[in-house]
Amino acid sequence: MNAPIKGSVVKRPLLSVEKLSIEFGQGSESKRVVDDLSFTLNPSETLCIAGESGSGKSLSALAIMGLLPKMARVPEGVILFHDEDLVGLSERRLQHLRGREIGMIFQEPMTSLNPTMRIGDQMLETVRRHKLATGAGAHKHIRDMLEAVKIPRAGDRVRQYPHELSGGLRQRVMIAMAMLCQPQILIADEPTTALDVTIQAQILDLIRELQAEFKTAVLMITHDMGVVAEMADKVVVMNQGVVEETADIRKIFTSPDAEYTRKLLAAVPRLGTAPTRVPQVFGEPVLEVSNLRVRYPMKSQGLFAPAREVMAVEDISFTLHQGETLGIVGESGCGKSTTGRALMNMVDFEGDVRVMGTNIRGLKGAALKKQRQDIQMVFQDPYAALNPRKNIAELVGEPLLIHRRGTAAERERRVAQLLAQVGLPEADAMTRYPHQFSGGQRQRICIARALALNPRIIVADEPVSALDVSVQAQVLDLLEELQKDYELSYLFISHDMAVVERLCHRVAVMYSGRIMEIGSRDQVLRNPRHPYTKRLLAAVPVPALDRKLTPAPLDETEAPNPIKAKGHVPPAVRYEQPEEGHFVAVSV
Amino acid sequence: MPIYILRRLGYAVLILLGVSFITYLLLYMIPADPARQLAGRSATAETVANIRAQLGLDLPFYQQYFHYLMNLIQGDLGRSYIQRTEVSALISSRLGPTMELMAWGIGFELLIGVSLGMLAAIKRNTAIDRFLMALSFVGVSSPHFIASMLFLYLFAVNLDWFPLGGYGEFEHVLLPALTLGLLGSGWYSRMVRSSMIEVLEQDFIRTARSKGLTRLRVLFRHVLPNAIVPVIPMIGIDIGIFIGGLVVVESVFGWPGLGQLAWQAIQRVDIPVIVGVTMISAVAIVIANLIADLLVPLVDPRIELDKS
Amino acid sequence: ADPKPGGDIIVTYQNDVATLDPAIGYDWQNWSMIKSLFDGLMDYKPGTTELALDLAESYELSDDGKTYTFKLREGVKFHNGREMKASDVKYSLERTANPKTQSPGAGFFSPILGYDAVSAGDTTELEGVTVVDDYTVAIELSAPNATFLHVMGLNFASIVPKEAVEEHGADFGKNPVGTGAYELGEWALGRHLVFEKNEDYYKEGVPYIDTITFEVGQEPMVALQRLERGDVDIAGDGIPPAKFLQFKNNPAYEGLMVVGDQLHTGYLTLNVTIPPLDNLKVRQAINMAINKDRIVRIINGRATPANQPLPPAMPGYDEGYEGYPFDPEKAKALLREAGYEDGFTTELFVMNTDPQPRIAQAMQQDLSNIGITAEIRSLAQANVIEAGGVQDQAPMVWSGGMAWIADFPDPANFWGPILGCEGAVPGGWNWAWYCNEELDEMGDTADAMVAEHQRDDRAELWGSVFIEAMADAPWVPIFNEQRFTVRSERMAGDESLYVDPVHVPVNYDYIWVK
Amino acid sequence: MSFPTVIRNLCRHKSVAVSLVLIVTVISVAVLAPWVAPHDPNMQYFDGLTMEGAPLPPNDEFLLGTDLLGRDLLSRLIYGAQTSLIIGIVANGIAILIGTLVGVSAGFIRGWTGTILMRLTDLMMAFPALLLAIALAAILQPSIWIVALVIAMVNWVQVARVIYSETIAISSREFIAVERTLGASTLRILFSHLLPHLLPTIMVWATLGISTTVLLEATLSFLGVGVQPPTPSWGNIIFESQTYFTSAFWLVLFPGLAIILLALSFNLVGDALRDELDPSLKGRG
Numbered sequence A: 001m002n003a004p005i006k007g008s009v010v011k012r013p014l015l016s017v018e019k020l021s022i023e024f025g026q027g028s029e030s031k032r033v034v035d036d037l038s039f040t041l042n043p044s045e046t047l048c049i050a051g052e053s054g055s056g057k058s059l060s061a062l063a064i065m066g067l068l069p070k071m072a073r074v075p076e077g078v079i080l081f082h083d084e085d086l087v088g089l090s091e092r093r094l095q096h097l098r099g100r101e102i103g104m105i106f107q108e109p110m111t112s113l114n115p116t117m118r119i120g121d122q123m124l125e126t127v128r129r130h131k132l133a134t135g136a137g138a139h140k141h142i143r144d145m146l147e148a149v150k151i152p153r154a155g156d157r158v159r160q161y162p163h164e165l166s167g168g169l170r171q172r173v174m175i176a177m178a179m180l181c182q183p184q185i186l187i188a189d190e191p192t193t194a195l196d197v198t199i200q201a202q203i204l205d206l207i208r209e210l211q212a213e214f215k216t217a218v219l220m221i222t223h224d225m226g227v228v229a230e231m232a233d234k235v236v237v238m239n240q241g242v243v244e245e246t247a248d249i250r251k252i253f254t255s256p257d258a259e260y261t262r263k264l265l266a267a268v269p270r271l272g273t274a275p276t277r278v279p280q281v282f283g284e285p286v287l288e289v290s291n292l293r294v295r296y297p298m299k300s301q302g303l304f305a306p307a308r309e310v311m312a313v314e315d316i317s318f319t320l321h322q323g324e325t326l327g328i329v330g331e332s333g334c335g336k337s338t339t340g341r342a343l344m345n346m347v348d349f350e351g352d353v354r355v356m357g358t359n360i361r362g363l364k365g366a367a368l369k370k371q372r373q374d375i376q377m378v379f380q381d382p383y384a385a386l387n388p389r390k391n392i393a394e395l396v397g398e399p400l401l402i403h404r405r406g407t408a409a410e411r412e413r414r415v416a417q418l419l420a421q422v423g424l425p426e427a428d429a430m431t432r433y434p435h436q437f438s439g440g441q442r443q444r445i446c447i448a449r450a451l452a453l454n455p456r457i458i459v460a461d462e463p464v465s466a467l468d469v470s471v472q473a474q475v476l477d478l479l480e481e482l483q484k485d486y487e488l489s490y491l492f493i494s495h496d497m498a499v500v501e502r503l504c505h506r507v508a509v510m511y512s513g514r515i516m517e518i519g520s521r522d523q524v525l526r527n528p529r530h531p532y533t534k535r536l537l538a539a540v541p542v543p544a545l546d547r548k549l550t551p552a553p554l555d556e557t558e559a560p561n562p563i564k565a566k567g568h569v570p571p572a573v574r575y576e577q578p579e580e581g582h583f584v585a586v587s588v
Numbered sequence B: 001m002p003i004y005i006l007r008r009l010g011y012a013v014l015i016l017l018g019v020s021f022i023t024y025l026l027l028y029m030i031p032a033d034p035a036r037q038l039a040g041r042s043a044t045a046e047t048v049a050n051i052r053a054q055l056g057l058d059l060p061f062y063q064q065y066f067h068y069l070m071n072l073i074q075g076d077l078g079r080s081y082i083q084r085t086e087v088s089a090l091i092s093s094r095l096g097p098t099m100e101l102m103a104w105g106i107g108f109e110l111l112i113g114v115s116l117g118m119l120a121a122i123k124r125n126t127a128i129d130r131f132l133m134a135l136s137f138v139g140v141s142s143p144h145f146i147a148s149m150l151f152l153y154l155f156a157v158n159l160d161w162f163p164l165g166g167y168g169e170f171e172h173v174l175l176p177a178l179t180l181g182l183l184g185s186g187w188y189s190r191m192v193r194s195s196m197i198e199v200l201e202q203d204f205i206r207t208a209r210s211k212g213l214t215r216l217r218v219l220f221r222h223v224l225p226n227a228i229v230p231v232i233p234m235i236g237i238d239i240g241i242f243i244g245g246l247v248v249v250e251s252v253f254g255w256p257g258l259g260q261l262a263w264q265a266i267q268r269v270d271i272p273v274i275v276g277v278t279m280i281s282a283v284a285i286v287i288a289n290l291i292a293d294l295l296v297p298l299v300d301p302r303i304e305l306d307k308s
Numbered sequence C: 001a002d003p004k005p006g007g008d009i010i011v012t013y014q015n016d017v018a019t020l021d022p023a024i025g026y027d028w029q030n031w032s033m034i035k036s037l038f039d040g041l042m043d044y045k046p047g048t049t050e051l052a053l054d055l056a057e058s059y060e061l062s063d064d065g066k067t068y069t070f071k072l073r074e075g076v077k078f079h080n081g082r083e084m085k086a087s088d089v090k091y092s093l094e095r096t097a098n099p100k101t102q103s104p105g106a107g108f109f110s111p112i113l114g115y116d117a118v119s120a121g122d123t124t125e126l127e128g129v130t131v132v133d134d135y136t137v138a139i140e141l142s143a144p145n146a147t148f149l150h151v152m153g154l155n156f157a158s159i160v161p162k163e164a165v166e167e168h169g170a171d172f173g174k175n176p177v178g179t180g181a182y183e184l185g186e187w188a189l190g191r192h193l194v195f196e197k198n199e200d201y202y203k204e205g206v207p208y209i210d211t212i213t214f215e216v217g218q219e220p221m222v223a224l225q226r227l228e229r230g231d232v233d234i235a236g237d238g239i240p241p242a243k244f245l246q247f248k249n250n251p252a253y254e255g256l257m258v259v260g261d262q263l264h265t266g267y268l269t270l271n272v273t274i275p276p277l278d279n280l281k282v283r284q285a286i287n288m289a290i291n292k293d294r295i296v297r298i299i300n301g302r303a304t305p306a307n308q309p310l311p312p313a314m315p316g317y318d319e320g321y322e323g324y325p326f327d328p329e330k331a332k333a334l335l336r337e338a339g340y341e342d343g344f345t346t347e348l349f350v351m352n353t354d355p356q357p358r359i360a361q362a363m364q365q366d367l368s369n370i371g372i373t374a375e376i377r378s379l380a381q382a383n384v385i386e387a388g389g390v391q392d393q394a395p396m397v398w399s400g401g402m403a404w405i406a407d408f409p410d411p412a413n414f415w416g417p418i419l420g421c422e423g424a425v426p427g428g429w430n431w432a433w434y435c436n437e438e439l440d441e442m443g444d445t446a447d448a449m450v451a452e453h454q455r456d457d458r459a460e461l462w463g464s465v466f467i468e469a470m471a472d473a474p475w476v477p478i479f480n481e482q483r484f485t486v487r488s489e490r491m492a493g494d495e496s497l498y499v500d501p502v503h504v505p506v507n508y509d510y511i512w513v514k
Numbered sequence D: 001m002s003f004p005t006v007i008r009n010l011c012r013h014k015s016v017a018v019s020l021v022l023i024v025t026v027i028s029v030a031v032l033a034p035w036v037a038p039h040d041p042n043m044q045y046f047d048g049l050t051m052e053g054a055p056l057p058p059n060d061e062f063l064l065g066t067d068l069l070g071r072d073l074l075s076r077l078i079y080g081a082q083t084s085l086i087i088g089i090v091a092n093g094i095a096i097l098i099g100t101l102v103g104v105s106a107g108f109i110r111g112w113t114g115t116i117l118m119r120l121t122d123l124m125m126a127f128p129a130l131l132l133a134i135a136l137a138a139i140l141q142p143s144i145w146i147v148a149l150v151i152a153m154v155n156w157v158q159v160a161r162v163i164y165s166e167t168i169a170i171s172s173r174e175f176i177a178v179e180r181t182l183g184a185s186t187l188r189i190l191f192s193h194l195l196p197h198l199l200p201t202i203m204v205w206a207t208l209g210i211s212t213t214v215l216l217e218a219t220l221s222f223l224g225v226g227v228q229p230p231t232p233s234w235g236n237i238i239f240e241s242q243t244y245f246t247s248a249f250w251l252v253l254f255p256g257l258a259i260i261l262l263a264l265s266f267n268l269v270g271d272a273l274r275d276e277l278d279p280s281l282k283g284r285g
């Protein structure tokens, strides 16, 4: 700072965290999960905390908010916001700061929204609490905010409940909610994990706008080095509760001090770096999907209002072969998870789904149970997918028990092995409960569970979105290894193009419930035909400095409204085949 | 939704039919001859036989029931054996007071139960929690007669805050309703406490707090609606349990309700009145349950009404 | 002080009033209410069991003792304003006797000539009742009957106006019209009834009170509390047992409580047809085993021990009779003689409201002292009555709560239904199933003694019937219960009016407010 | 976790330890009644009443006073524990069991099975249980087991209703749907996944049910279905003497306390047991 602002002697940081420690448990059993964390945050600045999954990032953020779980203690450290120490601040005072001065976006959007309240009301509450606007103004403010996070048809969405939204939509609601008051500090815990890259780019841009306009300081927790490169001014790298390195963004990317930082950077997957593949020949088709269609009934608006449906998946067909990985990418809310859920028989659907040759529609009893051994899913929202009353050993061992694999001792060994494979070797992990883990750890628990049975097919819905790159690499290696050894087939839903490029043999691009383009990896990612695919690829952040994305003023045509009258039949899509095995939808 | 309601109403008719049948059958089986009750102790055997014949009590069971049903369909509940008055007149003169007391009683139950339950959940494992727990057990374990009498002696006789029983003014309903409310609130407070504890641990509570909401707002807008879901069906159930306590409380407080009518009728095997009151309370219970079922998905949108 | 007219009083009851139709009402609560609304040909002197004329100005008995000719009072008006005539008497009696009316008291009219035909439904007219002129009616009986004048004093013989009965049909009981001292003002079902003074009442100066409000649905304990406060003038249900001692021993309430005898006996029936109770020695043993003094103590002395079926106030009561002494040793000896030295097991039926089960338990303990195991079956009133009326159901029944209170003060009323052969039928009230035709005949002889001069002989004859029955020991007479009425300080009138033996429980016509 | 450890952990809290002791005491006293009761529970002592026939307040001879027939209240409470425990624990337990089973199956399976089960529940709920009791009383020989039967038959209904709604709420949660995709059978989901979530509710009903069923027993016995005099039970001691509560408070106070303490103890132990067996609540915020 060459030209200090007149009148101010020393520029104080907005937030400074000094020697913060967080512990769980009492006495000898106590476990220190954050140790000696220090950093400062200035207005308009973005500080990224990157690091290993489970290294205490989320807990540190919660400590700033004064929202640590009751069982957690802060044995030492101060958190200064302006002049106030947030540690041990009165609840009343904190209530004034929260939301208004410090906003937070939570890591897991499904469980972080009140299931019994419309999202509009949940947002309105913040507006009213901090007296930002009243009456119609408040409603408008909310709609504007939802539109700012690129939620289409915000007017309709405000009346929906969280469970009716896709993962990405929920996350955007969280973001919108935290930004409503334009807080001085915005804490964002993995804010874009569930977002496709185009939206991610726009959200990041939005955050930057906020920073510019209101001097908002952003504390961003992320494992995506691309996002770090995009956003950060300063970076804190954490590993196992301790800070490995705190440095300027430039230093981190150019000459990192810590061994761990170097390791982390080395593990970052970069789009376009995967070697081109020789076309492979795969075995039998294990999964054949034809004309799959899923619609969710909407709550009727009144007694006589016509029944409406959400067209989540509309007439899609594809085939997955033995040993093959099919990636599904696409914008948030386009129906990826729904497709996966249909394959798992979790939603009612039309069309045919054949797993290992048998049609699963209407399958029951023993036949269904048998089929379950062949196909397993890793769910997008790991926390919601885990029974909170079961410990990890029980959860991961559950499929083995259900299908009577091995003796109790064998099962226990298998569970331990699985946990080690996904990078959760901690001795006490087995007896802990889901809420005692970090977001990334829970995601790995879900992966371990899906792998337990050695299924033939795994539907993986954003399986590594919450993992730091080194752990992510470990998990991806594991998946590849298993594929090699057992000829597993994966249906891999992800928005991370680099990961998709690394893992997938073929890629399908979905948009608004339909497949827009499908073909081999190289065909789709290296030679995209459909404009939507091109737009998607352009938005991928790059983990390198000085390559700020300008979120392209992309094709601004709105996505078609998925809410239709019941029984509506949209026109069919026609596909062109520019190359062998490469299909591209032609707009109609 | 309208279809669902229609179907439930259809079931309700079946249920009422079932209730009337079983009630009638049981009364038929009870060894106590209404004709003898009517005829009194000096009656000769022929007087008794005569009365029996006139009431149709000498007919086989199915005929008696069939007659009753036919009349019922025409809205005729019959005449009381003892009072010799139309059952419908007896019931309608008492239905209003009973509903009034019931509404207030359940209102107090909810008010007391829910707020104490919330308090206990927030103060979990503290002395306050323990005290409230003991209180709820005392309430639930107190015989209505003793509790009503105690309240009456304490608040009406000694402190003179309330009138000594009676019916008519608003002040009359307060004490009996409070008694019912206090005694029954234990169920609600225990239920609310246990579901609150669960909800308080959910992540979305943390989100709500992160927005800077006051404790009260978090409690009432976020915790309560989620915690109340298991409590809603309680209201439907409560009507049934409530009627038991109502009989006693009405009689202690001189409240001219159905409870007294029912109690007298049962003691004197006044079949038309017993069946009539039973049917009325069955209607109330069935409707309350239906309403409870309809309310639940309104509070928790994840729950679907009729999913097969 | 002299009676003072005027004033409004409040009387409370727990149960709603069943009906005010004199042909139907038959419980102790509406008994005196009906008496205040209606009049019959005969009544009793207030507060006594002494017969007196009412609507009849005079009567004559024919020499054969079969025909009574009543001269009616002239100018007596129904509440609807019409004058009461002899035809109304005929109508009223026939209405009660008519089986369509379903009157529980129809059987009382069986002495009247032609009753059987009416009862069988062949005709609606009683052959024996003739309207001589507007103010004279003659009633012929099939045989002389000493109780007949008492029957004419029963509520069932009240005079009702035909037009009002026909107007209201089955609801006459809710819209009573009579000639009585009061007329019904308002009746809010389940809440209260208001009796208003009949300004046209034929008896000069009676009644004294302007309005009587009967508040129903009042818990007796609360009613008493309200009475202590002065909110209530008469607690109709009396003093609940739980409050009795407190109330009695509280000097503040001295004078509020009125004690009187009633025509009541509490007894334990021993079913003479069920072994081993069919053995006289066993029944006698039981009679000697039960400690009546202790039972009286348990109910706080609200009764006097009894040794014979008739209550002391009843003509025919034998003061010299000593009954069976309380002597467990002797009782055991008797059992041994009967061949039951090891005792036996039997059942004791009892109605389930306090204090009846307690009394039964006291008996149970006494019986167990001589080796008899009596299992208690505590049931609702209707079930006990039902069980008693089935021959092989109930070996022993404690009559408490359902006990016999005489319909009219005559020993005959204590015999037939509860000890005579006519009651020992399915559905009857003779739960001992005791049938001694010889004694029945003696009763008939006594009842035929209708002449005035035969009164004492008749009473003596009846007395001996009961004493002889006691030799067969079908009952264990336990006690004669007393009545306790509480009234507020402002209530006046002779104490006997508040425990009137006939106008049960209170003779509303003659009480007054200070 | 082994049984002794569970017990040891439970006893860490003083109140829980006291409760456990209380429960064990009550049960053993009930079983050993003939040896521990100071008097014959049915003996109507001549000097157990005043000359006017009033019961005696607690004194040296009769530690908790005498009842309206001059019997020793303490001894009656001790013997009465037998009946009350059978009702409060066995009958109530069975009712809870049936209710839970019906509610869970109806709520989880739904469809026709659910409809039929729930409408049956509605029917039972709308039906006056007292009438059933009166009918049974008159038809059958009274016994404690009939009361137990009636209570079990009548009391499951409410439990079923509550459990039903809660089951529906829980089965709409994601992890249950996920469990199906693992191939878990319906039974497994019910017992292994749903039930633990229903435990708190079941606990509430089970423990409060102890009080209410013990009192209900008295009502039913009064109508002639259950134990007949002079057999004591806590409920019938209260009911026999409830109108005397102003003149002889001990007659309702002591049995009332016994009922409340028993129910409370079960509640405390149950709560602690649940926390012990379900540590998912530990470490929560």
Ligand SMILES: Nc1ncnc2c1ncn2[C@@H]1O[C@H](COP(=O)(O)OP(=O)(O)OP(=O)(O)O)[C@@H](O)[C@H]1O
Binding pocket: A024, A033, A052, A053, A054, A055, A056, A057, A058, A059, A060, A069, A071, A107, A435, A436, A437, A438, A439, A440, A441, A466, A468, D283, D284
């Ligand atoms: N309630 C708890 N009890 C015990 N340990 C806990 C609890 N909550 C979190 N932990 C542990 O604390 C550590 C830090 O958790 P935190 O959620 O801060 O991780 P994170 O850095 O946000 O990881 P991720 O990137 O996976 O979200 C983890 O190892 C986790 O297992």
Ligand SMILES: Nc1ncnc2c1ncn2[C@@H]1O[C@H](COP(=O)(O)OP(=O)(O)OP(=O)(O)O)[C@@H](O)[C@H]1O
Binding pocket: A163, A164, A165, A166, A167, A168, A169, A194, A195, A196, A296, A297, A310, A311, A312, A331, A332, A333, A334, A335, A336, A337, A338, A339, A380, A562
């Ligand atoms: N239960 C439901 N009820 C109504 N609409 C729903 C429901 N679940 C999902 N939807 C809607 O269906 C559409 C597709 O949802 P889906 O979860 O499949 O999206 P997605 O492709 O997985 O998105 P994301 O990447 O954000 O997770 C969305 O518009 C969503 O709002």
Ligand SMILES: [Mg+2]
Binding pocket: A057, A058, A059, A107, A189, A438, A439, A440
């Ligand atoms: Mg985290």
Ligand SMILES: [Mg+2]
Binding pocket: A166, A167, A168, A336, A337, A338, A380, A461
């Ligand atoms: Mg998704």
